[in-house]
Amino acid sequence: MPEEMGALSKLEFLYLPGNRLETLPATMSKLPLKEIDIEFNKLKAIPPCILGMRKLQGLYVSDNLVERLPRDFVDMANLRVLHIDGNRIETDGVETTSILRELKERGVEVKY
Helix, strand or coil: CCHHHHHCCCCCEEECCCCCCCCCCHHHHHCCCCEEECCCCCCCCCCHHHHCCCCCCEEECCCCCCCCCCHHHHHCCCCCEEECCCCCCCCCCHHHHHHHHHHHHCCCEEEC
């Protein structure tokens, strides 16, 4: 993906499923996205730029190769929907369980 994506200052919704993406450009953290769909790609981790998207309400990252959730997810105050099913995340690990519990307690719809 081109670095210039970060310059799209009015972009609120971005749908990129099934594009074999392995990462996203760091400049995307500047986007005012409310929703991003990056399902069915080749992501091994949640891209760091996602954590910088302060307006993000919906994150759809199902069916990738993600192995763990970043602890910073709990700091995403506007997040309301998180779909992470079909990844390699062990949902019975202590840290993952803690993150999922905190998100659910905040009212985030979590699908795993």
